Amino acid sequence: MAAQVQLQPSARCFQLDGNDSVLEAALHAGLSLNYGCSNGKCGLCRARLIAGEVSKIRPHDFVFTEAEKNLGHFLLCSYTAVGDIVVEAAEDAMIPKQQISTRLKKLSPLADEILLLQLQTPRSQRLRFLAGQSVRLRLDSGFAARYPIASCPCDDRNIQFHVRLTQDDEFAQQLATLETNDVVQLTGPIGRFILDDSSQSPLLFLAFETGFAPIKSLIEHAMQLEIGNSIHLQWCAVNTSRHYMRNLVRSWADAFDNFSSTLLAPDGLETDQRSIGGSPELACASIAGACVEHAVEQHTDLSDYDIHVAGPAPFPKLTLDRLRRLGVDKRQLKSLNTP
Ligand code: FES
Incomplete structure (x- = not known):
């Protein structure tokens, strides 16, 4: 059975299927609510029922006073909806920093020298995090990096993370030697490379190689929320083998009318081929330039777009510089350097 849940004061709605808790359904819908333990202990997911009926699906240790119960207070993680409900619950603007001991579950190649972690x-x-945000990972050996x-x-x-394995990145080299169930702190x-929920503007994502990682998170979240904004992804790489999730991108295009994508590599770009074979910075500058020029060709007026740019340095800076020179307002731009 499906029920409709409306949150107040935001008036956002989402669907709750079967016996899911209200919290699970909200998270599946891509909403960011306050919560902690997910099992009835901390009380951080407390909310107030304004209309409709909820039913307890698991016992909880957290205790409400009689007065709170009479006012309709309940735990989002421990109750499901019996028919449509209206609930008062705050949505998080900023999520507090958390420290978690995680275990490695999967480490597999995505492409040559790119790993899925x-x-x-x-x-x-x-x-708890927002799409597009980063975390700091620390290994037992003391090596740490932001991803x-x-x-x-x-x-x-x-x-999940996409890890670029370069010779001079000691953290990535050590990460590549970890085994299943090893601990990673x-x-x-961290970070504000996130969607502006209040914006109706079309979204343009410019990624270079593993810069695709945070952009994948943003696009999946936007699709989960079923936002009406049109979404265009332009994924640039030094060669086509570095478009390591092209099937996923194709499936987005098949499933969502408002999504389109362009995968660009030097053989399909008007780049200076000599510089691609030269230093990495020159290659990157050439690809960044071609990427922006392609974006301009496809979207003649970029002044309407919210633009997110991500990739290993110096791609974000070079791309931003080009966009600014084209007159794109800095308030439309967000960028992220990825490892
Ligand atoms: S998240 Fe801790 S009690 Fe619900």
Whole structure:
């Protein structure tokens, strides 16, 4: 059975299926509500029922006073909806930093020298974050680095990252030697590379190689929320083998009318081929330039767009410089350097 849940004061609505808790349904819908343990202990998910009926699906240790119960207070993680309900619950603007001991669940190649890393949190301590945010990862050896999250906040236990394995990145080299169930300390979330929920503007995402990671999180979240904004992804790389999730991008295009994408590599770009074979900075400058020129060709007027740019340095800076020179207002732009 499906029920409709409306949150107050935001008036956002989402669907609750079967016996899911109200919290689970909200997270699946991509909403960011306040919560902590997910199992009835901390009380952080408390909310107030304004209309309709809820039913307890698991016992909880957190105790409400009689007065609170009479006012309709309940725990979002421990109750489901019996028919349509209206609930008063605050949605998070800023999520406090959390420290979590995670375990490595998966480490597998995505492309040559690019790894998929999946960490799992304990059941009782899931990571609350917004799409596009990053975390700091620390290994037992003491090596630490900041990485953008590549997965959607709708799965708050299985946190994914795209790791570029370069010779001079000692953290990535050590990470590549970890085994299943090894501990990785995670602190976060960090950063404001997030969607502006209040904006109706079309969204343009410019990614270079593993800059796709935070942009994947943003796009999956936007799709989960079923936002009406049109979404265009432009994913640039030094060669087509670095478009390591092209099937996923294709599936987005098949499933969502408002999504389109362009995957660009030097053979399809009007770049200076000599510079691609030269220093990495020159190659990056050339690709950044071609990426922006392609964006301008496709979207003649960029003044309407919210633009997110992500990738290893110096791609974000070079791209932003080009966009600013084209007259794009800095308030439309968000950028992120990825490892
Ligand atoms: S999240 Fe802790 S009690 Fe619901």
